[in-house]
Amino acid sequence: MSIKLMNASGCHCTTLKELLELSRQPLCSTIVSKSCTLYPRCGNSHPRYYNNENVSINSTGLANEGFFFYLSMVPIFEKIKKKYIISIADLENLDKIIIMLNNYSQHMNFEINIEINLSCPNIIGKGQVGYNFAEVAKLLKKVFAKVNLDNINVGLKLPPYFDVDHFNKMSKILRKFPLSHITCINSLGNGFVFKDNFQKAIVPNGGYGGIGGAVIKPIALANARRFRLLLKDTDIEVIGCGGVVDGRDVLEYKICGINTVQIGTELYKYGPSIFNNLDREYKYELTQYKVQYGDHLV
Numbered sequence: 001m002s003i004k005l006m007n008a009s010g011c012h013c014t015t016l017k018e019l020l021e022l023s024r025q026p027l028c029s030t031i032v033s034k035s036c037t038l039y040p041r042c043g044n045s046h047p048r049y050y051n052n053e054n055v056s057i058n059s060t061g062l063a064n065e066g067f068f069f070y071l072s073m074v075p076i077f078e079k080i081k082k083k084y085i086i087s088i089a090d091l092e093n094l095d096k097i098i099i100m101l102n103n104y105s106q107h108m109n110f111e112i113n114i115e116i117n118l119s120c121p122n123i124i125g126k127g128q129v130g131y132n133f134a135e136v137a138k139l140l141k142k143v144f145a146k147v148n149l150d151n152i153n154v155g156l157k158l159p160p161y162f163d164v165d166h167f168n169k170m171s172k173i174l175r176k177f178p179l180s181h182i183t184c185i186n187s188l189g190n191g192f193v194f195k196d197n198f199q200k201a202i203v204p205n206g207g208y209g210g211i212g213g214a215v216i217k218p219i220a221l222a223n224a225r226r227f228r229l230l231l232k233d234t235d236i237e238v239i240g241c242g243g244v245v246d247g248r249d250v251l252e253y254k255i256c257g258i259n260t261v262q263i264g265t266e267l268y269k270y271g272p273s274i275f276n277n278l279d280r281e282y283k284y285e286l287t288q289y290k291v292q293y294g295d296h297l298v
């Protein structure tokens with residue numbers, strides 16, 4: 001009943017220093033990069049991140065070091081045998097990026113994992129593709145026609161869904177493609193948080209941004225659980241992301257059939273040592289669970 005912990009994209013995974021720090025954490029089993037664009041971006045103006053005890057809000061605006069930097073990390077993770085996923089949010093340049101990935105993986109003979117981010121809520125003036133089902137189907141058709149599946153595993157980062165009809169429609173689309181995984185969920189888009197002094201918590205986009213932290217756990221858990229059930233007869237792994245604060249939260253994901261759980265806001269708050277704490281707490285919670293309910297997770 002082991003569980004794999006990893007970072008959530010956007011948390012401690014933008015710079016070389018952050019990625020190397022994560023790479024040294026034995027209990028961070030996989031590392032996903034900050035969502036990238038073909039070329040580097042500075043992102044939105046500061047302050048663009050805030051958290052309190054229950055909630056985080058960000059409007060980072062895709063600040064990243066560019067696709068080539070995240071691609072250049074592949075041999076490093078290959079050498080230390082750590083799974084690494086490049087998160088890609090640049091849908092406009094996806095064709096070019098896929099051609100480069102195909103060439104690179106073939107020449108280097110590396111297996112490459114990517115995650116296409118369909119759910120960035122913070123690009124001002126642009127909606128989240130994950131909410132446009134026809135667009136998602138079109139995009140996946142194009143991607144899988146081009147990508148070299150011998151060397152490249154393709155996953156998706158999805159936004160939160162709130163309607164049963166949306167889960168059904170989305171899973172119908174997803175099951176048509178040989179996806180390696182889906183990550184459920186990205187932050188809840190376009191939230192708004194006041195600080196104690198009634199100032200808006202972040203500055204860009206009028207103060208609206210993606211919501212994370214403890215408050216999103218019921219929605220994140222529901223999304224991971226529903227997709228896990230809807231896709232149970234496929235090879236698509238469902239990775240859980242959202243609201244994990246302690247070992248009990250990790251166990252709840254596990255009970256929903258999720259074997260990999262991402263840590264976002266708490267990683268942002270406490271740094272990579274959070275993985276040790278969560279692993280210890282999860283093992284304790286699991287022991288308590290077994291004493292009370294037996295060996296089977298419901």
Ligand code: RRO
Pocket residue numbers: 010035058059060061062063089117119120121122186187210211
């Ligand atoms: O960079 C961001 O503002 C951002 C991204 Br790409 C994302 O996928 N989710 C999020 O909360 N922020």
